[in-house]
Amino acid sequence: WKRSFAWCSAAARMKKGQARQTLRAKGEACGAGIVIETHDLDLMMGDDWRQSMPPVCLECGDDLTGSVSDRCPECGIYFSRRELSEYINSLKLELRVLRSVNDWIKAGFWLALIALACLVLGWVVGRMYVPLISPLGRLMACVFALPGFCLSLSVIRVYRLPAWSRQWLTAPIRFDLATGGILMSFLAGVGAFFLP
Known part of the structure; x- marks a missing residue:
């Protein structure tokens, strides 16, 4: 876990996109040693929800406010906060x-x-x-x-x-x-x- 902490602290100093790619690559390289969930990545990178509209599932439209998992409780699809944020931004543009x-x-x-x-x-x-x-x-x-x-x-x-x-x-x-x-x-x- 010390190695994963070192990777996370080094990743925090990088840009968010590069850090996310680095963490995913390192997590996949370790195989069964480290499994990093996308929700944990979002929290590590500081991707809090800053939109005026609530986060919703892209598949079923379920409200994901307060969800602690990176999986929709209704349909089971995996999501990341960045994808949801991009979807909400495009929806706000259309509105x-x-x-x-x-x-x-x-x-x-x-x-x-x-x-x-x-x-x-x-x-x-x-x-x-x-x-x-x-x-x-x-x-x-x-x-x-x-x-x-x-x-x-x-x-x-x-x-x-x-x-x-x-x-x-x-x-x-x-x-x-x-x-x-x-x-x-x-x-x-x-x-x-x-x-x-």
Whole structure:
């Protein structure tokens, strides 16, 4: 154990990544002599949990707060705090991007509404007064319907998040506007091609 203590104290003076590799290599070199758990490595390297979100299992989503083992109690998968921290950092980045998803949905809804209005106005005015307005209305409907449809579909990005992390979104997602934008964009796009 004196040799392992010397390795640990020497590793503490190195950078964390190099120390972890050194400890793993020395532990594997000794074979049955020294077995160093990844949880012990995390504690030796000072990797405490410093995230605002709780640590969760990457496999099953179980909350690992207070876990003293490097194994998930629910599914049994092994983890390290560094992997969990990297996962939480990427999740926080995605949540930061999704802060503006309601603005995207509103923009998609309004573009879809404009597309539908262009189609209806172009069709009515083209039928009653000027026949050349109808193709222009159809073109404008297609121009506004495509980005309206794409922006309204941004609601799908929310479903890529794990279910437990949706509580960290700042505002509730407007699914009603997203559904309305998708339907109106679809109607405007189909109507532009199939209206007589």
